[in-house]
Amino acid sequence: MRESLHDGRVAIVTGAGQGIGLAIARRLEADGARVMFADLEEAAARKAAGETGAAFWGDLADEETAARLVAKTVETLGAPAILVNNAGGGILRPFLDHTPETLRATIDRNLWTAIWCSWHALPHMKAAGWGRVINIGADSVRNGLFDHAGYNAAKGGMHGMTTGLAREFARDGITVNTVAPCAVVTPQYREIEKSNPDLIAKVVSVIPMGRAGTEEEVASMVAYLARDEAGFVTGQVVSVNGGTTML
Numbered sequence: 001m002r003e004s005l006h007d008g009r010v011a012i013v014t015g016a017g018q019g020i021g022l023a024i025a026r027r028l029e030a031d032g033a034r035v036m037f038a039d040l041e042e043a044a045a046r047k048a049a050g051e052t053g054a055a056f057w058g059d060l061a062d063e064e065t066a067a068r069l070v071a072k073t074v075e076t077l078g079a080p081a082i083l084v085n086n087a088g089g090g091i092l093r094p095f096l097d098h099t100p101e102t103l104r105a106t107i108d109r110n111l112w113t114a115i116w117c118s119w120h121a122l123p124h125m126k127a128a129g130w131g132r133v134i135n136i137g138a139d140s141v142r143n144g145l146f147d148h149a150g151y152n153a154a155k156g157g158m159h160g161m162t163t164g165l166a167r168e169f170a171r172d173g174i175t176v177n178t179v180a181p182c183a184v185v186t187p188q189y190r191e192i193e194k195s196n197p198d199l200i201a202k203v204v205s206v207i208p209m210g211r212a213g214t215e216e217e218v219a220s221m222v223a224y225l226a227r228d229e230a231g232f233v234t235g236q237v238v239s240v241n242g243g244t245t246m247l
């Protein structure tokens with residue numbers, strides 16, 4: 001553990017039960033943060049938290065649940081200094097193939113989770129005079145990737161919240177940024193690779209480097225933005241995308 005980087009600072013990672021969120025949580029732990037593993041699924045949150053026992057489960061698109069997450073974190077680990085809004089995931093399909101339920105679920109899980117967790121965590125960061133909010137957005141907002149309109153509505157809202165919050169808290173020692181990945185190799189990606197290789201080929205064809213990213217490559221950018229040394233970087237959407245979109 002590289003304790004000097006965070007020296008026990010408290011981090012909340014949402015959607016930390018698996019995939020990119022789990023990789024981010026592990027990376028922040030390695031940098032010396034004490035992490036609260038939050039997820040919709042109890043078993044996944046508990047398993048990810050392991051011996052630390054710092055697990056929380058519930059639907060974070062619900063305001064009261066997000067409030068309970070922050071309260072439990074304060075009680076058990078201390079006030080959150082780092083919040084990673086990673087909970088989410090796409091329901092990807094042509095816009096007109098969505099149902100009202102799938103559209104609502106897309107916005108709920110990707111945008112409302114980030115709004116409520118930020119709303120409840122920011123007062124603690126402001127009181128401490130130091131904080132990091134890091135959202136996991138999506139590079140597809142920049143290139144209008146096929147079948148992504150509903151998902152981009154949610155992630156685009158997250159990108160927009162980033163700039164507004166960054167300005168609002170710029171003099172409170174708090175930075176707010178978004179990391180925007182292109183396709184990332186997760187267990188789900190591996191499944192699709194087997195069941196629908198044509199889809200994977202189509203997604204990868206737009207990535208100049210000719211491959212999807214790794215969970216660790218996303219976690220690495222999050223880890224950088226969480227550190228003291230990134231203190232002058234705020235209001236940015238940083239793509240981790242193998243060159244898919246540039247500038």
Ligand SMILES: NC(=O)c1ccc[n+]([C@@H]2O[C@H](COP(=O)([O-])OP(=O)(O)OC[C@H]3O[C@@H](n4cnc5c(N)ncnc54)[C@H](O)[C@@H]3O)[C@@H](O)[C@H]2O)c1
Nearest residue numbers: 015017019020039040059060061086087088089109183184
């Ligand atoms: N995998 C990719 O290719 C990719 C690309 C761009 C962006 N992203 C974004 O990165 C993030 C992580 O992606 P992933 O592929 O690891 O996803 P995943 O589906 O493997 O994991 C997401 C986690 O979030 C949790 N979650 C979902 N809704 C929640 C809610 N309402 N409350 C609490 N927890 C909730 C899930 O239980 C799950 O454990 C997501 O926001 C996703 O949209 C992923």
